[in-house]
Amino acid sequence: MINIHRLNVNVAEEVKNKLEDLSKKEGRSISDLIREAIAKLLRERGYLKE
Numbered sequence: 433m434i435n436i437h438r439l440n441v442n443v444a445e446e447v448k449n450k451l452e453d454l455s456k457k458e459g460r461s462i463s464d465l466i467r468e469a470i471a472k473l474l475r476e477r478g479y480l481k482e
Contacts, residue, residue, distance in 0.1 A: 441466070 443451075455462045474480035 451462045451465060454460075454465060458465075471480060475482060
């Protein structure tokens with residue numbers, strides 16, 4: 433079982449608005465989009481295995 437931890441992130445209003453738009457368009461939560469983006473960054477930089 434994966435342990436989930438809460439993080440608080442401050443973003444510019446424009447970023448928040450775009451995340452809301454994308455969330456509605458894809459039918460996914462903003463949290464899910466952010467988790468995907470963070471995992472992708474960590475994989476690309478070699479900190480997380482594929």
